[in-house]
Amino acid sequence: MQKREPSSESRAVKLRDIAEAAGVTIATASRSLNDSYGVNPSTRERVLGVAARLGYRPNRLAQGLVTGRSQTLGLIISDIRNPFFAEVARGVEDAAYAAACDVVLCNSDLNPQKQNHYIRSLLGKRVDGIIMNSVATLGDAEQEYLVQSGVPVVLLNRGSGRSRFSTVSAENERGGALAAEHFLKKGHRRFAHFSGPRHHGNLGLRAKGFLQTVREHDPATPVTVLHGGHTLAGGYAMALKLFRDKQHAITAIFAANDAVAFGMMKAAIECGVRIPKDVSLIGFDDVEFAAIAHPPLTTIHQSKYEIGQAAVNVLLRLAKGQDKSPENRVLGVKLIERDSVRDLN
Amino acid sequence: MQKREPSSESRAVKLRDIAEAAGVTIATASRSLNDSYGVNPSTRERVLGVAARLGYRPNRLAQGLVTGRSQTLGLIISDIRNPFFAEVARGVEDAAYAAACDVVLCNSDLNPQKQNHYIRSLLGKRVDGIIMNSVATLGDAEQEYLVQSGVPVVLLNRGSGRSRFSTVSAENERGGALAAEHFLKKGHRRFAHFSGPRHHGNLGLRAKGFLQTVREHDPATPVTVLHGGHTLAGGYAMALKLFRDKQHAITAIFAANDAVAFGMMKAAIECGVRIPKDVSLIGFDDVEFAAIAHPPLTTIHQSKYEIGQAAVNVLLRLAKGQDKSPENRVLGVKLIERDSVRDLN
DNA sequence: CTGAAAGCGCTAACAG
DNA sequence: CTGTTAGCGCTTTCAG
Numbered sequence: 270m271q272k273r274e275p276s277s278e279s280r281a282v283k284l285r286d287i288a289e290a291a292g293v294t295i296a297t298a299s300r301s302l303n304d305s306y307g308v309n310p311s312t313r314e315r316v317l318g319v320a321a322r323l324g325y326r327p328n329r330l331a332q333g334l335v336t337g338r339s340q341t342l343g344l345i346i347s348d349i350r351n352p353f354f355a356e357v358a359r360g361v362e363d364a365a366y367a368a369a370c371d372v373v374l375c376n377s378d379l380n381p382q383k384q385n386h387y388i389r390s391l392l393g394k395r396v397d398g399i400i401m402n403s404v405a406t407l408g409d410a411e412q413e414y415l416v417q418s419g420v421p422v423v424l425l426n427r428g429s430g431r432s433r434f435s436t437v438s439a440e441n442e443r444g445g446a447l448a449a450e451h452f453l454k455k456g457h458r459r460f461a462h463f464s465g466p467r468h469h470g471n472l473g474l475r476a477k478g479f480l481q482t483v484r485e486h487d488p489a490t491p492v493t494v495l496h497g498g499h500t501l502a503g504g505y506a507m508a509l510k511l512f513r514d515k516q517h518a519i520t521a522i523f524a525a526n527d528a529v530a531f532g533m534m535k536a537a538i539e540c541g542v543r544i545p546k547d548v549s550l551i552g553f554d555d556v557e558f559a560a561i562a563h564p565p566l567t568t569i570h571q572s573k574y575e576i577g578q579a580a581v582n583v584l585l586r587l588a589k590g591q592d593k594s595p596e597n598r599v600l601g602v603k604l605i606e607r608d609s610v611r612d613l614n
Numbered sequence: 615m616q617k618r619e620p621s622s623e624s625r626a627v628k629l630r631d632i633a634e635a636a637g638v639t640i641a642t643a644s645r646s647l648n649d650s651y652g653v654n655p656s657t658r659e660r661v662l663g664v665a666a667r668l669g670y671r672p673n674r675l676a677q678g679l680v681t682g683r684s685q686t687l688g689l690i691i692s693d694i695r696n697p698f699f700a701e702v703a704r705g706v707e708d709a710a711y712a713a714a715c716d717v718v719l720c721n722s723d724l725n726p727q728k729q730n731h732y733i734r735s736l737l738g739k740r741v742d743g744i745i746m747n748s749v750a751t752l753g754d755a756e757q758e759y760l761v762q763s764g765v766p767v768v769l770l771n772r773g774s775g776r777s778r779f780s781t782v783s784a785e786n787e788r789g790g791a792l793a794a795e796h797f798l799k800k801g802h803r804r805f806a807h808f809s810g811p812r813h814h815g816n817l818g819l820r821a822k823g824f825l826q827t828v829r830e831h832d833p834a835t836p837v838t839v840l841h842g843g844h845t846l847a848g849g850y851a852m853a854l855k856l857f858r859d860k861q862h863a864i865t866a867i868f869a870a871n872d873a874v875a876f877g878m879m880k881a882a883i884e885c886g887v888r889i890p891k892d893v894s895l896i897g898f899d900d901v902e903f904a905a906i907a908h909p910p911l912t913t914i915h916q917s918k919y920e921i922g923q924a925a926v927n928v929l930l931r932l933a934k935g936q937d938k939s940p941e942n943r944v945l946g947v948k949l950i951e952r953d954s955v956r957d958l959n
Numbered sequence: 960c961t962g963a964a965a966g967c968g969c970t971a972a973c974a975g
Numbered sequence: 976c977t978g979t980t981a982g983c984g985c986t987t988t989c990a991g
Binding site for chain 1: 668671679693694695696700701703706711716718720731732734740883891908910
């Protein structure tokens with residue numbers, strides 16, 4: 270009889286409702302809920318009781334509007350369908366959950382337009398921080414814009430120079446070196462490296478470590494470096510190209526990541542190239558599927574889930590404290606030997 | 615000289631700033647930005663110009679507080695690391711992007727506590743809709759709470775009965791039947807089915823279709839049904855159990871999804887069981903990796919990306935229109951024949 | 960310990 | 976076509 274809502278959906282109960290029901294003012298109600306000091310314990314009990322009974326759920330928008338914090342983190346990655354990012358995302362999510370934050374997921378495909386769009390959207394929603402896999406594709410102006418906005422940012426790759434952003438990444442260069450050492454030890458001398466797009470931070474470092482180690486062993490060693498998408502499709506395309514051109518010479522391929530390695534495997538199946546009999550392969554990431562691929566893939570392991578967790582931890586530190594100085598955290602890698610590398614000795 | 619911000623981060627420009635700079639009131643500025651009718655074109659031009667120059671970005675929290683809509687969708691799934699969900703999530707994200715919405719990602723592990731937590735959190739943030747893979751684990755009270763909240767909800771599985779929620783799903787039952795038919799046609803007569811947790815909507819339907827088809831063929835056909843996690847680990851565990859108990863009899867296994875199938879493959883490798891020589895296998899989902907698994911996996915294809923897109927579309931329709939009647943959309947499936955099924959004929 | 964009041968940034972009547 | 980004026984729901988001084 271009191272209201273005539275057209276639908277049955279009950280109006281959300283707000284702070285005022287519970288204040289009235291508890292016989293206090295909205296201010297006291299707020300204080301009770303936010304367990305600030307200086308509230309009579311019995312009053313608070315009463316308020317909390319009422320709130321629970323009425324199923325009160327604070328409007329986070331209103332709360333965020335006044336506090337300036339939204340309890341939301343932004344995660345901008347290339348593509349969640351890459352199992353590597355799925356693992357990272359899960360680490361992010363779990364850590365955020367522990368900190369009572371939600372995370373909005375953005376797939377950029379490394380496309381500058383999309384990246385900018387998402388950055389703007391996230392800033393508009395006043396996220397408490399942004400984790401993104403790269404800013405390399407962004408223009409200087411955009412990067413400046415980002416730092417000027419004041420939101421904490423942590424990158425999932427370590428730029429070439431010292432960046433103004435915090436970073437969390439794996440020992441990419443060392444991983445590349447590990448792959449080279451392994452091939453060398455197994456007697457391989459003719460290499461190809463399937464990299465990602467040019468100037469991709471993490472992937473560039475992997476290439477660097479690989480090439481450097483090979484050259485240290487013998488400067489004359491030939492290494493064919495191919496660039497392409499850092500995806501299964503990219504690996505597939507690069508493999509097809511390689512098989513057509515100079516398959517005869519190469520005995521070992523280092524793929525910039527497992528997705529690329531899988532693409533290469535797919536092409537190998539179709540072209541009748543046997544792994545590791547005809548050509549050996551090492552990947553990077555140690556995605557869950559690497560262990561059950563055919564053949565089980567020798568790859569460089571990096572702690573994806575932990576990278577995600579670490580990223581939100583530094584983000585939270587940045588957001589909380591006054592210490593805004595960028596932090597660069599790097600996690601270890603190791604080679605996981607399986608069956609995709611042939612021993613030529 | 616005017617303010618003494620400790621850091622260099624410039625205060626965000628707000629509507630009032632651009633209003634002043636454009637020599638109009640905040641109301642006109644707002645109207646210009648939201649391109650509502652009834653604004654002098656030249657005035658609007660001016661406002662838009664100023665806004666662009668100052669890099670104005672509306673505070674979505676404030677906007678959401680007054681409009682009641684947040685331009686944010688919630689997506690609650692089991693685990694983004696399951697490639698099936700990653701595909702769905704990407705479809706969701708892309709469709710949301712097109713509708714100028716962001717999506718917050720929640721991994722529930724099908725855990726009722728987490729699910730409830732996320733639902734509350736999302737409602738607190740006034741999301742415009744929620745897509746979730748199941749409400750089966752929720753209690754009646756929680757389900758009621760959800761519908762009472764009034765937010766549009768679309769489920770990624772079709773419950774047993776007619777639900778109060780909209781759903782978007784694949785022809786799960788038919789998929790199960792397809793798998794059975796294929797096995798039967800290839801001469802198999804002794805089956806095992808690796809299902810997920812009991813009472814899981816989609817997976818239950820797959821089991822039903824499979825069992826029914828087998829029984830129609832010959833009611834006496836034995837089918838060993840195992841329940842476990844609907845993950846790689848779950849499939850691995852079920853396979854180990856099966857291999858220990860009654861491997862001798864079974865010639866064909868239908869896995870509730872590809873992840874489970876992959877787990878079974880992993881166990882098979884370790885136990886020296888050869889696929890398809892010793893035992894045949896059919897999965898469900900047709901995840902990207904199925905094609906390059908060893909052996910390439912015969913599986914039931916469902917359109918994951920499209921499911922995600924469709925979910926957003928019905929959500930948006932629900933959110934927009936006054937037509938709140940639940941819609942149940944179901945997408946087709948088909949069997950993709952690869953090399954994991956042996957022909958016994 | 961609690962109340963009153965201002966205001967976060969924006970939209971949406973309602974006048975003019 | 977544009978200005979004035981209420982709030983949206985909540986936190987937070989500032990008094991008392």
